[in-house]
Amino acid sequence: MAFGNHTLSREGAVSYDRERLGVLLKKLPIALCATLLNSSVMAAVLWPVAPKAQLLAWVVLQYLLSAGRLAVASLRFGNAAPSIRSAKAFAFFGSLLSGSLWGIGVAYFPPNLPQYELFAAFLVAGMCAGNITTSSSYFPSAIAFIVTAGIPLAVRFFATGGAPQLAMSALTIVFCGFLSVIAYAANRQFRQSHDLRSALVTRNSELSEANKSLEDEIASHARTETALRHAQKMEAIGQVGSSLAHDFNNILMVVGTMTDVLNREDLAATAKQKALSTIRESVKQGKAITHQLLSFARQQPLYPETVDLQELIARIEPVLIATLGPAIRLETSCAKDLWPAFIDPDQFERALINLAVNARDAMPAGGAMRIGATNAALSEGAVGDKQDDAVAVVVSDNGAGMTPEILSKAVQPFFTTKPSGQGTGLGLSQVYGMVTQSGGKVEITSEAGSGTLVRMILPRARS
Structure with a gap:
């Protein structure tokens, strides 16, 4: 789907259509209320000078069309996401029929008197301007109403042939064209607003995914760091255990050997003292190792x-x-x-x-x-x-x-x-x-x- 200088993807086009048609359907009751109010005002003003039967029939048709559009909008599109194609058709043909009724009314009922012709012109101009407010989110619907409601009045002025009427015809056409440009600009602004909101949603989603990915990486890094610390701790424990076993095995070997020497019955007194001294030194060495280990582990009692x-x-x-x-x-x-x-x-x-x-x-x-x-x-x-x-x-x-x-x-x-x-x-x-x-x-x-x-x-x- 292309619009202006932008091209929407299929998913983007569906999202855009749903949003703009949803806005139009929400504003439809306002448009129908304006239609009923203005048609009643027109009937009241023209009642003394217009064919009463035809004018009454025109008002009844306005009411029936408005009631039908409101009923279809409520029953068909009120409780569920509407079909894009059916919603577009409903919006376009509803505006087309409503605009046609207004075009017929202002072209047929006012007598050829300036005050009534000006009243009809102002009335249809107000309806067309109000239509931009309620229907500009869907440009075809806005154009359908402006053209069918405004052009018949311009044709009536032109057919009359007088200089003032010709001028009014030209002004009506210019006014309808001007309203069409405004409707297009409003529709374009709506599209840009939609694009910005969609980009914001997409960016928020990307940031959320990036944040989740970052959290996963941090958690993975923490697990890896924990595993590394555990491996280093086990390596240190292995080194400590191996060295402790080696050092204490040497001490025990010395103590064991000196114990065997002390068990000899023919051992001289000097040799006995030397063996005991060796055992004491080995015990001191073991004690020193234990103290240094406790100091490293922060378990050695200190006397500060x-x-x-x-x-x-x-x-x-x-x-x-x-x-x-x-x-x-x-x-x-x-x-x-x-x-x-x-x-x-x-x-x-x-x-x-x-x-x-x-x-x-x-x-x-x-x-x-x-x-x-x-x-x-x-x-x-x-x-x-x-x-x-x-x-x-x-x-x-x-x-x-x-x-x-x-x-x-x-x-x-x-x-x-x-x-x-x-x-x-x-x-x-x-x-x-x-x-x-x-x-x-x-x-x-x-x-x-x-x-x-x-x-x-x-x-x-x-x-």
Whole structure:
């Protein structure tokens, strides 16, 4: 279906026809009321001068036609979606018959007197103008009424032959043409309004589908992320279980062997003491592994207190220097107005020692390890908020560093890149567990070949 510069699809044409015919049928009672009112007025004005029988018959026909159109509209199209073809036929022929009755009435009944001819002209002009309001949604119906109601009056004026009548004939034709243009413009505007509404409905449907698709993608992504986290968790559990089994199996083997040695009757006293010492060391090793695991899992009991970090770092400095060895120099710096931290001092010392061991192993050819402490905030941009005040301890080295893949697993317990027997893989996990259990945060940055930086953000002690 084509209209103006637009072409509608079959579905769009059906939707457009249904809407415009539906609007016309809804306005039909208004048009019929106007017809009955104006036909009664015309009969009253012309009753003294027109043939009464014919005029009465004309009024009766108007009433019968109006009642018939209203009845068909109610019974045929009122309760269900109308057939497009039958609705078009009903609208067109109804307007055609109504306009024809008006054309016959105004052409036949008024006498050849100016006042009655002008009355008839104004009356039919008003009916044609009102028809645009009620029928412009369906252009053929509007044109059918305008032509059949207006042209007979123009023909009557023309047939009379007088100069005024000829002018009235021309004006009637021009007026009908002008009303036809208005009806066409109104119909076009209705079509554009329909197109906009249809486009809006289509766009809303597309947006709804896109939103549903996006929700499905988000849900799928969430399921994939959950599955990935579960897989990573199972991988970490597997690594922990394997390493725990290996370490505790070694401890049990030592304890078992030393127990067999102690069962020998001829065992010398010195050998017995040595065996007992070995068993004690193995038990200490198992206890240390258990404590570090609990620290990572944030189950290790902590005993926090107000700690002067500058004093603590100075006190443990000799131990760190001995751990690092002669090839690695230790540099420390603390802010003069450094706040005290609220932490477990023993666990914090162990964390520094673990970081020193990692730095030593990362710099076999020598280098430098730096420890710095400054005031900070638990949340970015919150310095000065006493509820958020913190102390940042930064430990860095210029060793081998870590690749992104290794860095992503660095705090997992028992994860290590060191050769077997040279590391437990619990150093960074203990650091992570101690800091997070204390209410702080750990930030690790590293790049292969450029060293590693560990930033421990610790809560400030409250005075």
